Structures are given as C-alpha cells and as structure tokens.
Amino acid sequence: MGPTVILSLLAVTAVTVDGKIYTKCELATELVSQHGVNRNEAHDWVCMAFTESTLNTTAVNINRGRTSSDYGLFQINSKWNCDPGDGRKTYNGCQHPCSDYLNTDIGDDVQCIQQLRREHGGWGFSYGYRAKCSSVTSSYLNGCNY
Ligand SMILES: *[C@@H]1O[C@H](CO)[C@@H](O)[C@H](O)[C@H]1NC(C)=O
Numbered sequence: 001m002g003p004t005v006i007l008s009l010l011a012v013t014a015v016t017v018d019g020k021i022y023t024k025c026e027l028a029t030e031l032v033s034q035h036g037v038n039r040n041e042a043h044d045w046v047c048m049a050f051t052e053s054t055l056n057t058t059a060v061n062i063n064r065g066r067t068s069s070d071y072g073l074f075q076i077n078s079k080w081n082c083d084p085g086d087g088r089k090t091y092n093g094c095q096h097p098c099s100d101y102l103n104t105d106i107g108d109d110v111q112c113i114q115q116l117r118r119e120h121g122g123w124g125f126s127y128g129y130r131a132k133c134s135s136v137t138s139s140y141l142n143g144c145n146y
C-alpha cells in the first residue's frame, strides 16, 4: 500500500469518527441498558428519534425563517434548548453547546430530552413525535432485544 492510499484511509476515518447512524434496535438497547430509559417507553424514544433525525447523530436542520436550528438524534433546538455558539440569543434550557448534541455520546442528549418531557408533561414539544409517534406501541420495536 502506497503513502497516498494510507493518507486517504486516514482522512475517511477522521471524518466519520464522531457521528453515527443507529438502527432502531441498537438505539433501543442503548437507551434502556445505558441511559436509564424505561423499557416500556423505548418505542416512543426510538420513534421520536427516527422521525426527527432518521437516527443520524450529526443531523442538523435549519428551521423555517432561519431563526434556529435543530441538532442531532433528537433534533434539540438551538433557540430554546442549547447554545449554537454563534452569538445568537438563546434560552439554552439544557445548558449545553448545541455541538454536544452531534457526537456519539448520547447521554447528554437523553438528559435534555428527559428534562423537556418533564417540563412539557410529555412529548408535545416534538413536532415529529406528534405527527408520527403518538399512537406507536412496543410493536414498533418488534424483533429487537432490548
Ligand atoms: C447524517 O447527517 C449528516 C449531516 O446532515 C449528513 O451529512 C449525512 O449524510 C447523514 N448521513 C446519512 C446516512 O443520512
């Protein structure tokens, strides 16, 4: 293998290390076994994340009017729940830079969503959840061991 090939392999590794695409089953297992999510609610979490980001931890979407963006697996909003670090005014309810919600450690993302669920008394803060997940059941995760 020549030096050019080695260099391009390194470059590919460097851009892919800090993002991740989950499968539904993998996310369900990690949420329950590592992040304290109630097994009976795993389908709600996975459906919400799938609807919001297609399970892509690096997903960023700019909202209509360009006044804010949504970050990561659960599409945490930069106006209300994190600090985009670009000098824009933000409520930053979850007290993290938005970039914390794009990496492969989803523990802080889960904490933020737990906080929002407490504050809102449920999943009403998520457009994706309201549109696509309000009637899902555990059968959403059929075939997964979690
Ligand atoms: C995940 O999101 C990033 C950032 O938007 C995008 O560049 C990448 O193509 C996405 N990956 C997949 C598999 O959709």
Ligand SMILES: [Ca+2]
Residues within 6 Å of the ligand: 100, 101, 102, 103, 104, 105, 106, 107, 108, 109
């Ligand atoms: Ca994170």
